[in-house]
Amino acid sequence: xxxxxxxxxxxxxxxxxxxxxxxxxxxxxxxxxxxxxxxxxxxxxxxxxxxxxxxxxxxxxxxxxxxxxxxxxxxxxxxxxxxxxxxxxxxxxxxxxxxxxxxxxxxxxxxxxxxxxxxxxxxxxxxxxxxxxxxxxxxxxxxxxxxxxxxxxxxxxxxxxxxxxxxxxxxxxxxxxxxxxxxxxxxxxxxxxxxxxxxxxxxxxxxxxxxxxxxxxxxxxxxxxxxxxxxxxxxxxxxxxxxxxxxxxxxxxxxxxxxxxxxxxxxxxxxxxxxxxxxxxxxxxxxxxxxxxxxxxx
Amino acid sequence: xxxxxxxxxxxxxxxxxxxxxxxxxxxxxxxxxxxxxxxxxxxxxxxxxxxxxxxxxxxxxxxxxxxxxxxxxxxxxxxxxxxxxxxxxxxxxxxxxxxxxxxxxxxxxxxxxxxxxxxxxxxxxxxxxxxxxxxxxxxxxxxxxxxxxxxxxxxxxxxxxxxxxxxxxxxxxxxxxxxxxxxxxxxxxxxxxxxxxxxxxxxxxxxxxxxxxxxxxxxxxxxxxxxxxxxxxxxxxxxxxxxxxxxxxxxxxxxxxxxxxxxxxxxxxxxxxxxxxxxxxxxxxxxxxxxxxxxxxx
Numbered sequence: 370x371x372x373x374x375x376x377x378x379x380x381x382x383x384x385x386x387x388x389x390x391x392x393x394x395x396x397x398x399x400x401x402x403x404x405x406x407x408x409x410x411x412x413x414x415x416x417x418x419x420x421x422x423x424x425x426x427x428x429x430x431x432x433x434x435x436x437x438x439x440x441x442x443x444x445x446x447x448x449x450x451x452x453x454x455x456x457x458x459x460x461x462x463x464x465x466x467x468x469x470x471x472x473x474x475x476x477x478x479x480x481x482x483x484x485x486x487x488x489x490x491x492x493x494x495x496x497x498x499x500x501x502x503x504x505x506x507x508x509x510x511x512x513x514x515x516x517x518x519x520x521x522x523x524x525x526x527x528x529x530x531x532x533x534x535x536x537x538x539x540x541x542x543x544x545x546x547x548x549x550x551x552x553x554x555x556x557x558x559x560x561x562x563x564x565x566x567x568x569x570x571x572x573x574x575x576x577x578x579x580x581x582x583x584x585x586x587x588x589x590x591x592x593x594x595x596x597x598x599x600x601x602x603x604x605x606x607x608x609x610x611x612x613x614x615x616x617x618x619x620x621x622x623x624x625x626x627x628x629x630x631x632x633x634x635x636x637x638x639x640x641x642x643x644x645x646x647x648x649x650x651x652x653x654x655x656x657x658x659x660x661x662x663x664x665x666x667x
Numbered sequence: 668x669x670x671x672x673x674x675x676x677x678x679x680x681x682x683x684x685x686x687x688x689x690x691x692x693x694x695x696x697x698x699x700x701x702x703x704x705x706x707x708x709x710x711x712x713x714x715x716x717x718x719x720x721x722x723x724x725x726x727x728x729x730x731x732x733x734x735x736x737x738x739x740x741x742x743x744x745x746x747x748x749x750x751x752x753x754x755x756x757x758x759x760x761x762x763x764x765x766x767x768x769x770x771x772x773x774x775x776x777x778x779x780x781x782x783x784x785x786x787x788x789x790x791x792x793x794x795x796x797x798x799x800x801x802x803x804x805x806x807x808x809x810x811x812x813x814x815x816x817x818x819x820x821x822x823x824x825x826x827x828x829x830x831x832x833x834x835x836x837x838x839x840x841x842x843x844x845x846x847x848x849x850x851x852x853x854x855x856x857x858x859x860x861x862x863x864x865x866x867x868x869x870x871x872x873x874x875x876x877x878x879x880x881x882x883x884x885x886x887x888x889x890x891x892x893x894x895x896x897x898x899x900x901x902x903x904x905x906x907x908x909x910x911x912x913x914x915x916x917x918x919x920x921x922x923x924x925x926x927x928x929x930x931x932x933x934x935x936x937x938x939x940x941x942x943x944x945x946x947x948x949x950x951x952x953x954x955x956x957x958x959x960x961x962x963x964x965x
Contacts, residue, residue, distance in 0.1 A: 498895040502957070518893040551892060566880065567890050571897040577933045578872070579953035582864065585929070589956070592865050593963040594849060595816040597796040599869040601960070602900045608957035611950035618941040629938040631883070633931050635875045640927040643916040652909035655877035658887070659800070659906035662899070665891040 372540050373398040376423070376437040378430055378452055380404040380413035382501060383469050384443030385509035388418030393511035394547040401437065403430045404506075412506035431459055438537050440490075442468040446616035450479055453492070457483035460490035462531035465538050467493045471564065471613070473522040474557040475620040485526040491534030493527050493541065494557065496520045497550065498568065502608040512549075519545035522557040565624035569617055572606050573629060576614070579607025670838050671696040674721070674735040676728055676750055678702040678711035680799060681767050682741030683807035686716030691809035692845040699735065701728045702804075710804035729757055736835050738788075740766040744914035748777055751790070755781035758788035760829035763836050765791045769862065769911070771820040772855040773918040783824040789832030791825055791839065792855065794818040795848065796866065800906040810847075817843035820855040863922035867915055870904050871927060874912070877905025 375391070377384045380402040388400050402419030404410040410422045423433035434440045434456050442449045449470045456466060457480075466484065470476055473494045484492035499517040501508055521542060530538065545552050555563070582604065586592050592600070618625060642648050673689070675682045678700040686698050700717030702708040708720045721731035732738045732754050740747045747768045754764060755778075764782065768774055771792045782790035797815040799806055819840060828836065843850050853861070880902065884890050890898070916923060940946050 498893050500895075517895050520893060553892060555893075563890060563893060566883065567894040567898045570876075571901040573937055574872075574876070574901065574934065575897075576949055576953040577937045578868075578930060579956040580949045581929055581933045583952040583956040585864065589959050589963070592861060593960055594851060595796050595818060595853075595861060596865040596960075597798075597815050599873075599904060600865045602903065603869040603872065604953075604957060604960070605900065606897060607953035608961075609950070609953075611947050611954075614950065615946060618946055622941050626938050626941060629934055631879055632876060633934045633938070635879045636872070636927055636931045636934075639871055639875045640924050640931070643920050643924060648913060648916055649909050651874055651878045652907070652912065654881040655874040655902075655905035655907075656909075658877040658881040659902060661887050662891055662894075662902070663906075665887070 371398065372438050372537060374401070374437040375399070375439040375441060376401040376403060376433040377419060377441045377443060378403050378434065379443035379448065380409050380419060380506050381443065382504045382506065382508050383497065383499075383513075384441065385413040385416060385418035385506035386511065386513040387441060387443065387469070388413065389416065389509055389511035390514055390548040391544065392417060394544070396544070401433045403433055409506050413509070416506060416509060418506060418509055427455070431455065435459055438464060439541055440464065440466045442466065442470070445613045446470045446472050446475065446620050448616075449476060453480050453483070457489060462488055462490065463533035463537070464490040465493060465534050465541060466490050467495050467538070467541055469495060469497055471496065471568070471617050472620040473560045477522060477524050477557045481524070481526055485530040485534075487531060491527065491530035491538055493538045494522045494524075496522070496560065496564070497545065502606050504610055504613075514545065515549035517550055519548070519550035519552050520560055521552065521554050522560045523554060524557065561621050562624045565621055565628045569621060569625045570628040570632065572609060572614060573625065574632065575604055575606035576609070579604040669696065670694075670736050670835060672699070672735040673697070673737040673739060674699040674701060674731040675717060675739045675741060676701050676732065677741035677746065678707050678717060678804050679741065680802045680804065680806050681795065681797075681811075682739065683711040683714060683716035683804035684809065684811040685739060685741065685767070686711065687714065687807055687809035688812055688846045689842065690715060692842070694842070699731045701731055707804050711807070714804060714807060716804065716807055725753070729753065733757055736762060737839055738762065738764045740764065740768070743911045744768045744770050744773065744918050746914075747774060751778050751781070755787060760786055760788065761831035761835070762788040763791060763832050763839060764788050765793050765836075765839055767793060767795055769794065769866070769915050770918040771858045775820060775822050775855040779822070779824055783828040783832075785829060787829075789825065789828035789836055791836045792820045792822075794820070794858065794862070795843065800904050802908050802911075812843065813847035815848055817846070817848035817850050818858055819850065819852050820858045821852060822855065859919050860922045863919055863926045867919060867923045868926040868930065870907060870912060871923065872930065873902055873904035874907070877902040
């Protein structure tokens with residue numbers, strides 16, 4: 370029995386892109402959208418990411434969630450946590466809550482006692498490894514997830530959700546592959562550690578570098594005139610919004626701090642070896658890393 | 668009187684791209700190529716970056732340089748330094764040596780007593796802010812410099828070069844604009860400080876991050892499967908060759924070390940503030956930096 374009704378709570382960049390991707394890949398059911406910001410919601414509707422918009426009130430979201438088989442939570446981690454709390458008592462078995470949040474262990478822990486029980490909705494934690502440094506439905510694209518990984522972090526609890534919810538979950542799990550994603554399963558803790566390295570560290574690094582350049586060059590004409598692709602790429606994520614990354618910093622603090630500390634130490638090591646043969650070894654290691662990345666993309 | 672004969676000493680990525688760009692933008696004179704590696708030279712000739720190849724011996728290079736009005740030195744900084752030494756005694760006024768090296772003060776200092784004198788060739792230091800993480804003539808493109816800055820670092824000595832050399836220098840200075848470059852003049856010391864921030868720091872940072880990930884993940888299947896654009900971008904320069912960046916590390920050590928130290932301290936600051944409101948300020952600063960970069964591109 371196919372999914373007939375999906376509600377996307379949070380029709381920003383990722384939520385609206387999910388709606389567009391569902392539509393582009395043949396989802397024929399109803400997609401309702403909700404967002405606290407009526408402008409985002411209007412953008413999502415105008416772009417065809419959603420069929421209809423639920424009023425931008427808490428009640429509007431709850432009502433839409435109650436009548437959907439899939440509730441897709443899209444937004445910063447703390448916002449997703451709040452929705453998990455709010456929706457648990459009003460949903461029931463046969464319904465599935467899933468999400469696209471950047472941190473998974475905190476969400477899975479939070480859902481443990483109020484989802485995946487006999488009479489409750491199921492919760493399946495998910496995370497598409499796609500995004501942009503700009504937010505908002507206006508930047509959404511059906512192809513955003515194409516070629517990206519879509520991670521799921523099943524837990525003992527999610528694996529034992531009510532079979533009516535499980536049927537919906539299994540069906541939902543099939544959609545990212547249709548979007549062109551590599552679908553992978555990870556333990557929540559492992560997800561958070563890996564994402565600290567490949568996603569969160571690059572983000573905070575780009576923010577720190579951009580902030581440093583902002584302070585170092587009050588007049589930016591000169592560096593902007595001479596900077597090339599390296600500068601643009603390494604600072605691109607400097608445009609990312611605090612609202613989203615504050616929540617990552619709060620909910621994956623330990624893993625993020627460990628990766629930042631390791632990078633600090635590595636930069637110190639390189640700086641102290643600018644004129645020694647150890648610099649060659651660092652370049653060799655970096656070359657090997659990129660060689661494997663290139664080989665992996667074939 | 669237009670430039671009729673140019674020799675490119677070092678027909679790798681940048682040298683061969685310069686040949687292609689000259690041709691694409693209407694240079695009708697003779698372009699001779701030389702490279703210590705015959706395979707690079709053959710690639711450059713096959714691609715049409717040069718009209719003819721001089722034998723891959725020191726004598727081959729010297730002979731070609733003696734019969735050219737412009738000698739373009741392309742390669743790592745120490746290689747350019749060696750050519751400056753070798754060519755000074757065999758060239759004369761009316762000839763111009765220019766280069767594309769990443770560091771300028773060491774080169775300008777080095778040329779001071781053997782160029783730009785009454786009977787010697789002129790030396791005009793130049794630096795196109797373009798490149799790729801992959802080297803070699805096979806990766807050369809006529810459009811490589813389009814939209815990039817091409818920096819010149821004139822000195823009191825270069826400004827007083829023999830008028831016959833000056834005429835050639837002024838003509839050479841007009842070519843990068845035809846390639847689509849923003850042509851800018853900087854003092855050599857200022858050039859090296861600015862490039863430490865916008866080019867050298869991004870390079871060593873990307874190398875350090877790539878080397879760290881190489882050590883941290885002996886088995887890379889997992890991180891390569893989940894990593895997205897952020898990981899690819901932040902490590903792209905990890906593929907850059909040591910040979911070129913060793914010379915930058917040796918000839919711009921102080922400015923590079925200062926920028927690395929500043930970034931280390933900034934990352935420490937961010938790490939210590941992952942859960943404080945200071946994180947918002949860092950994101951605000953980074954957002955402002957990128958906003959100005961975006962506005963500057965309009």
